[in-house]
Structure formats: structure tokens, C-alpha cells
Amino acid sequence: MGNTCAPVGSALPPRRDQLITAADTAPVPSFSGYGDSIIVPQAKDRMRELIEREQLPTEMKATLAGSLTGDMQRQQLLFQAMIDTWPHLSKALREVKLAVRNAPWQVNAWAPRGKKPTAASEKLARFVEDSIWGMKPDMIKGLKGFEGTLEEITLGYFMGHYVGEIHWQKESIWMKAGGETEVEGHRWLPQCSKTLPPRFYGYPYWDQDEDRLMLDRTGGEGMHEAFEDFPEHRFLVGVNGAHSGHPTIAAPLRALTGYWMAAVYGLKWLMQYAQLFGVPFRWAEYEAGDPTAKAEIMAMMRRIGTEGWAAFPKGTKMEFLNEAGGGSSLVQRELLKLADEQCDIFILGQTLTSSQGDKGSQALGTVHMQVRQEILKGVCDFAGEVLTHQFAPSIVALNYGDRRKDIPGIWAKFEAPIDEQKLAERDNALGILSGKVPVAKAWFYERHKLPMPAEGEELLVPEPQPVPEPPKLGPDGQPVQPDEDEDDEVAEKDPEKVAASEASHLPAELKALLKRMEKAAAKGGIIDADAIADLMGAAWINSAKKDVD
Structure with missing residues (x-):
């Protein structure tokens, strides 16, 4: 029979920092990785992402309707x-993307409601x-x-779909056994992600x-059988409606397609308007029946628009006509303004970044920022759902x-704003600062x-240090030592100090008995004199025995 050799390090116990014990632990699946x-x-495929940047309404209508066939x-x-x-x-x-990127993202260990996470979950x-x-x-x-x-x-939240492939990297876990370094195992770590074209x-x-949404590895080559379900652990998928x-x-951005056309064509029409009416119209009169003078004047009129000078025959009448309407009332300008305002309202929930409003800028700003914060929380929750339930x-x-x-959660945890001034005023009103209401320092x-x-x-x-009382000085200027008799006289003048002094010399059994009698008297209870006498005698005898021992 041949000898069978176990791998190096197989007799050693497993590393504690690599183990997590749980009741539902299953074998780690095989995985090919990154x-x-x-x-x-x-x-060359990027040329397939070319689309006309200026579309007619009929073209946009066909694009939006065609998505229902599943072509994204x-x-x-x-x-x-x-x-x-x-x-x-x-x-x-x-x-929005920068706000989500800088949000307070946290990885929280799983725990049942009202309980702390276990060591394995942590x-x-x-x-x-x-x-x-x-x-x-x-x-x-x-x-x-x-x-x-x-x-x-975050961008997929507004575009309706996000699909990203996870690239994994295999790392070896090393350990020392018998003076040599050996590979104990491997672990898979996410290295990066790549967003898939639609x-x-x-x-x-x-x-x-x-x-259902499915994967097409061919990249839209028209092969119907190319669609397949997304492989497990390889993709992050987000769908929002x-x-x-x-x-x-x-997809949310479909609501802004009409305003996009207003913005694009409004800018184009505004530029055409500026070309037509940005330079004043020129009007010239010439003698009828003189074709030579007419040709010369027309040529000069064309040059005056760019050269800024002209020369006409004597007697020629020349006028410049300015455009009557003001720039603030242009229809093209209103189209651009309307499109931008609707964009801010739809994406950010407010228009503060483009227009302040008529009155109350500070109050308006506070309300707008609260609305904006709620929208950002919603986008973060969408991203957190993808990360927590897939990644x-x-x-x-x-x-x-x-x-x-015990899968941990990945969420952005926003803290509620705190009015520090009102918090301090409440502490003072309740007496926390003065010590009237005792609270823990922590x-x-x-x-x-x-x-x-x-x-x-x-x-x-x-912290301030206590200042010691100055010693009493005698007639000769020297400190006077305190007299014990004087302390006794002071104590006799204070009944509470006298009672405390006397109680301090009583045996422990008698002290306990006195407390029981005080509690009974405070509650209005009846005290049996004979029982009290027996208890006091027993307490005195027990205390005397302890002294002898």
C-alpha cells in the first residue's frame, strides 16, 4: 500500500480570524473570477452609440415608443x-451624483430588532x-x-436602468507552517465595476x-436567442420607474424630453433671432431709373454690416431701424427659462439654484434645501438597495x-439636524446644567x-482646585491648633451632627434596627414595644459577642 501524505499545514487548526461560525453556513461556490x-x-463599438443631438418631435416620439419593444x-x-x-x-x-458620492455610507452588521449584532455578524x-x-x-x-x-x-436612477459588471480578484491567504510559508486558502475581493452600454x-x-431584464453578450447583434439571465455574483442591476x-x-428622464426640445430649439431660435435682429436694419433710398447707383448702394449696404463704414453718392438717404421689442420679453428666452426651471424642480425638487424667488430668500432657501435633502435620501436608498441586496x-x-x-447592510445614514441653541436652552430650563436634574456625564x-x-x-x-481655609491665628500670630472640646461643643449645638456622631458608635445590628423603626414610623405603621425590646437585646448581645471574639 502506498503512503498518502496530507498537505502541509493540514494538521494545524484553522485560523480563528478566517472563520465565522453560523448555523446556516453553506459550502463556498466555485467561481472563476475576474x-x-x-x-x-x-x-469600434463606440460608433454604435451615435445619435442625433437635434431631433424632430416625430423622431423623439418614435424613440420613446420603440422602447416598449424592449430595445433599451x-x-x-x-x-x-x-x-x-x-x-x-x-x-x-x-x-446629485456628488451628493450621493459624499453621503455618509456605512456598513452595518445585521442584528434582530432590539438586539446587538453577534461577533460573527460584526x-x-x-x-x-x-x-x-x-x-x-x-x-x-x-x-x-x-x-x-x-x-x-445614481445616473441609472434617473435613466431607469443600471447594469454594471463586477470584476473580482483572487487573493491568497498565507500562513507559516513548519518554518515555511504556505497558502492556506483564497478569498475573492471586488476589484472594480464597469457600466454596461444599454x-x-x-x-x-x-x-x-x-x-424580465436579460443579458445580451452579443451587444445587440439581432440574435433573439442571445438573451440569457444574468450570471450570479457577476452583475449589479438597478431598475427604477x-x-x-x-x-x-x-424611466424618470422621459418626463423631461419635451423640455429638452424646448431648450435645444429655444437656444437655436434665439441665436437665429440674434443674427437677424442683433444688428439694426439699414434703409437707403436712391433715384429711380439709375441701375448703377442701385447696384453700388446695395453692395455698400452689404459691407456696412461687417465693416462699419460706407460711402454713398450725395443726396442718398440712409436710415438705421432698431428692433422695437425688448430682450426680456422674447419667447425664445422664456422657453429656455421654463426648461431650466422644470429641470431643477424634477431633479433637485427646487429652483433655488436658478432663481431665488420674489421674497423671503432665507425661509425659501431652508424649505428648498429640506426638499433637496429628501430627494438625495431617496436616491441614496435606491443605491443602498442595490448594494445591500446584491453586492x-x-x-x-x-x-x-x-x-x-446575517448579511450586512450598506446604507447612507443621515443624521437629523440639531438646533444646538434650543438644545442648550432646554438643558438649562430643566435644571441639567445647575445639577437640579442629575444626568450621567457620558x-x-x-x-x-x-x-x-x-x-x-x-x-x-x-478644573478649579478647592481653596483651603486659612488657619486661625493666635495673639502671637502663630496658627492655633483646634481643640477637641471645642469641636464637641460645636457638635452639641447642631442636633444633626450629634445624632450622626452617636449613630456612628452603635453596632451594625442596632443601626439596621433603627432604620427599620424609622421606615415603619414614616409609613404610619404600629411599632410593638415588646418586640422592639427583644430585638434590641438580641442585637446588643450579638454585637457584644463579636467584640469579645
């Missing part, structure tokens, strides 16, 4: 053209947190880190199965097996978001 990226767009490319390209040619829309979306949360913040972007290849992924999901996914309309209709026709489970499953209960520091100083730590304002 090396075989599913979608690799070619350089034309509609998504239309949204990209809107962002590309409408500065106000680009600015508003950029504000360990999973730390692992997921280290994984997502360890993602590295690659600007050359268009790969996104965690922050860039947040921006892409031609790589869609809704097949000829399929008899359940209607402005109403309850099918996602293909519920975090994939990270955990590829490293610890399929788990259902609670007070936490309430006002202040760090509690550690013991021995240098304080900004040192």
Missing part, C-alpha cells in the same frame, strides 16, 4: 444626448466594508471604484417566459458560503456630540 470578464466592448439602446442614447446638450440637466445630475460587516472601500478605479479602461459605482447607480441588455418581447408602468416606458450577498457568498440571516457628552475627556487628559480649561 480573469474571464463577460462583457468586453471593442473600440435608443432610449438610453436619447437620454445621453439630453445630458450632452442641455447644460442645466448635466449640472443638476452632477449635483466580522462579516468588517470584511464587506474592507472589500468595498478597497476597490480601485482604472480610468484608462473606464473601470469604477466604489465611489464611481455609486455615481453610475445594447448589452434588454427585455425580449418574443419570449413566452416571464417578462417614475410610475407603475413597464420599466421600459417608466454584499455576493461578497459574503464567494468567501463564506450562502447566508441569509449621556450629556453624547447628547451634544462632544468627546468625553479621558482620565488625566489635558483640558482646555483646567
Whole structure:
């Protein structure tokens, strides 16, 4: 029989920092990882994303209606053209993306309501947190880190769909055994993500199965059988709708397509108007029947628009006619203003960034910022749902097996604004600052978001030290020592001090008996004199025995 050798280090116990015990632990699934990226767009494919930046109403109507067939490319390209040619829309979306990127994102360990997370849940949360913040972007290849992924999901919130492929990286876990370094195991970490162009996914309309978003690896080559379900742990998918209709026709940005046309054509018409009426009209009269004079005057009129000078025969009458209407009342200008205001209202929930309003700028600004904050929270919740229910489970499953209960959550936690002045006024009114209402020191520091100083730590304002009383001086100027008899006389003048002095010399049993008698008297109870006498005698005997011992 041949000898069988176990791998090096197999007899050693598993590393404690790599184990998480749970009741529902399952085997870690096999996974090929980052090396075989599913979608690799070619350089020449970017020409397929070309779309007309200026569309007629009939063309836009056909684009919006065609999305119902499940072809997401034309509609998504239309949204990209809107962002590309409408500065106000680009600015508003950029504000939201930056706000989501800088939101207070946290990875929270799972725990039942009202209970603290277990050590295993905390360990999973730390692992997921280290994984997502360890993602590295690659600007050359268009790969996104965690922050860039947040921006892409935010854009998908308004465009209706987001699909991003996760690129994983395999790392080895090393350990020392027998003086040598050996590989103990491996772990899969998300390296980056890449947003898919809309031609790589869609809704097949000829399929008899359940209607759902599916992957097309061919990139829209027209092959119906190319659609497939998204592979597990390889993609992040976000779908958002402005109403309850099918996602293909519920994308929020569809509501701004009409205003985009107003912005694009309003700017074009305004430029044409400026070309026509920006320079005053020129009017010249010449003698009838003189074709030579007419030709010379017409040539001079053409040159005067660009050269600023002219020379006419004597007797020629020349007039300049200014445009009568004012620039503030132009219809083209109103179209641009209306489109920008509707864009701000739709994306940010307010128009403060473009117009202040007539009155009450401070109050109006407060209301607008509150509305804007609520919209940002909604976008963050959309991104958090994708990350919590897709990204975090994939990270955990590829490293610890399929788990259902203790998956950590990835959410942006916004703290409610606190009026510090009102908080301090309330503390003072309740008597917390004066000590009338006693509270814990740690609670007070936490309430006002202040760090509690550690013991021995240098304080900004040192605590005041107690000032000792000056000694009494005699006639000769020397300190007088306190007399014990004098202290006794002072104590006799104060009944409370006398009672306290006497009680301090009583045995412990008699002290307990006195407390019981005081409580009974305070409650109006009846005290049995014989029982009290027996108890006092017993207490005195017990105390005497202790003294002898």
C-alpha cells in the first residue's frame, strides 16, 4: 500500500480570524473570477452609440415608443444626448451624483430588532466594508471604484436602468507552517465595476417566459436567442420607474424630453433671432431709373454690416431701424427659462439654484434645501438597495458560503439636524446644567456630540482646585491648633451632627434596627414595644459577642 501524505499545514487548526461560525453556513461556490470578464466592448463599438443631438418631435416620439419593444439602446442614447446638450440637466445630475458620492455610507452588521449584532455578524460587516472601500478605479479602461459605482447607480436612477459588471480578484491567504510559508486558502475581493452600454441588455418581447431584464453578450447583434439571465455574483442591476408602468416606458428622464426640445430649439431660435435682429436694419433710398447707383448702394449696404463704414453718392438717404421689442420679453428666452426651471424642480425638487424667488430668500432657501435633502435620501436608498441586496450577498457568498440571516447592510445614514441653541436652552430650563436634574456625564457628552475627556487628559480649561481655609491665628500670630472640646461643643449645638456622631458608635445590628423603626414610623405603621425590646437585646448581645471574639 502506498503512503498518502496530507498537505502541509493540514494538521494545524484553522485560523480563528478566517472563520465565522453560523448555523446556516453553506459550502463556498466555485467561481472563476475576474480573469474571464463577460462583457468586453471593442473600440469600434463606440460608433454604435451615435445619435442625433437635434431631433424632430416625430423622431423623439418614435424613440420613446420603440422602447416598449424592449430595445433599451435608443432610449438610453436619447437620454445621453439630453445630458450632452442641455447644460442645466448635466449640472443638476452632477449635483446629485456628488451628493450621493459624499453621503455618509456605512456598513452595518445585521442584528434582530432590539438586539446587538453577534461577533460573527460584526466580522462579516468588517470584511464587506474592507472589500468595498478597497476597490480601485482604472480610468484608462473606464473601470469604477466604489465611489464611481455609486455615481453610475445614481445616473441609472434617473435613466431607469443600471447594469454594471463586477470584476473580482483572487487573493491568497498565507500562513507559516513548519518554518515555511504556505497558502492556506483564497478569498475573492471586488476589484472594480464597469457600466454596461444599454445594447448589452434588454427585455425580449418574443419570449413566452416571464417578462424580465436579460443579458445580451452579443451587444445587440439581432440574435433573439442571445438573451440569457444574468450570471450570479457577476452583475449589479438597478431598475427604477417614475410610475407603475413597464420599466421600459417608466424611466424618470422621459418626463423631461419635451423640455429638452424646448431648450435645444429655444437656444437655436434665439441665436437665429440674434443674427437677424442683433444688428439694426439699414434703409437707403436712391433715384429711380439709375441701375448703377442701385447696384453700388446695395453692395455698400452689404459691407456696412461687417465693416462699419460706407460711402454713398450725395443726396442718398440712409436710415438705421432698431428692433422695437425688448430682450426680456422674447419667447425664445422664456422657453429656455421654463426648461431650466422644470429641470431643477424634477431633479433637485427646487429652483433655488436658478432663481431665488420674489421674497423671503432665507425661509425659501431652508424649505428648498429640506426638499433637496429628501430627494438625495431617496436616491441614496435606491443605491443602498442595490448594494445591500446584491453586492454584499455576493461578497459574503464567494468567501463564506450562502447566508441569509446575517448579511450586512450598506446604507447612507443621515443624521437629523440639531438646533444646538434650543438644545442648550432646554438643558438649562430643566435644571441639567445647575445639577437640579442629575444626568450621567457620558449621556450629556453624547447628547451634544462632544468627546468625553479621558482620565488625566489635558483640558482646555483646567478644573478649579478647592481653596483651603486659612488657619486661625493666635495673639502671637502663630496658627492655633483646634481643640477637641471645642469641636464637641460645636457638635452639641447642631442636633444633626450629634445624632450622626452617636449613630456612628452603635453596632451594625442596632443601626439596621433603627432604620427599620424609622421606615415603619414614616409609613404610619404600629411599632410593638415588646418586640422592639427583644430585638434590641438580641442585637446588643450579638454585637457584644463579636467584640469579645
